[in-house]
Amino acid sequence: MIITVQKPLPEILDSLKDYDNVFIVGCAACATKCQTGGEEAVKKISEELKKAGKKVSGSAVLDTPCDIRVAKRDLKNVSAGVFLILGCGAGVQSVEKVTSAPLVPALDPVFTGTVERIGIYHEYCALCGSCMLAGTGGICPITRCAKSLINGPCGGAVNGKCEADPDSDCAWALILEKTKGKGILKDYMPPRSFIKPKNIGRHKKTTL
CATH class of the missing domain: 3.40.50.2300 (Response regulator)
Structure with a gap:
């Protein structure tokens, strides 16, 4: 939304x-x-x-x-x-x-927000054009990690809280907890390509 x-x-x-x-x-x-x-x-x-x-x-x-x-x-x-x-x-x-x-x-x-209830919205999707949620248990590290780290945690979290924003959960702590025992993170995730254009700054007509 x-x-x-x-x-x-x-x-x-x-x-x-x-x-x-x-x-x-x-x-x-x-x-x-x-x-x-x-x-x-x-x-x-x-x-x-x-x-x-x-x-x-x-x-x-x-x-x-x-x-x-x-x-x-x-x-x-x-x-x-x-x-x-x-x-x-x-x-x-x-x-x-x-x-x-x-x-x-x-x-x-x-x-673009996810609705918890009226008046409370979460910025969970960056519309990055290359969704990686299948490999992270449905939790997006780009939006939910303060540093947008996509290859694992920074190592600075304390008790599951983000070092940059202590009021927020560490996204990678959430990912590790969500995927624990499911073998998801054991799968190799190739390096993310940042070459894929987001089409910012120009009009593009898209047919799906």
């Missing part, structure tokens, strides 16, 4: 300073679960914009605004001076495909 936080209201208002007739687009998926883009969040920011003197022409909470088909279906007949998007960057750029109106993001995406 894409974890998002709302931008500070002054920043949002500054981005909207040259526009009126604001249409707010929310997200019924990730942003709703984060309580940053659902019905309540849309209602709250609408009230804040009106207090600031902005005209809000309407709003819609899309099932998945990051799906161009959904954005096209739900927004094709909407006329607005500017769209304020309560969703991640993928949602903003999906809406960009279906309107020529200016777009303003209201949220900042911070990481």
Whole structure:
């Protein structure tokens, strides 16, 4: 799930300073679960914009605004001076495909998260493009080790706690405990290739 936080209201208002007739687009998926883009969040920011003197022409909470088909279906007949998007960057750029109106993001995406419960999220996946969890008992050393060590522990852990962050468990202590007696770590893991591109900084259309 894409974890998002709302931008500070002054920043949002500054981005909207040259526009009126604001249409707010929310997200019924990730942003709703984060309580940053659902019905309540849309209602709250609408009230804040009106207090600031902005005209809000309407709003819609899309099932998945990051799906161009959904954005096209739900927004094709909407006329607005500017769209304020309560969703991640993928949602903003999906809406960009279906309107020529200016777009303003209201949220900042911070990481891909695993949900423990509402309000508590764990950054367990770095979207590295080369998943190694089969060899580590389902625990990712890239995100859960403070040093992102992939070939074993650093040796600095104390009582199973990370030397860099004593409040956190040592990822490799967790891996060793999870895989104990299963023979997983006895298997040879070839050196990890860091040549594999992550496609950061350029657009790529991917067909799965």
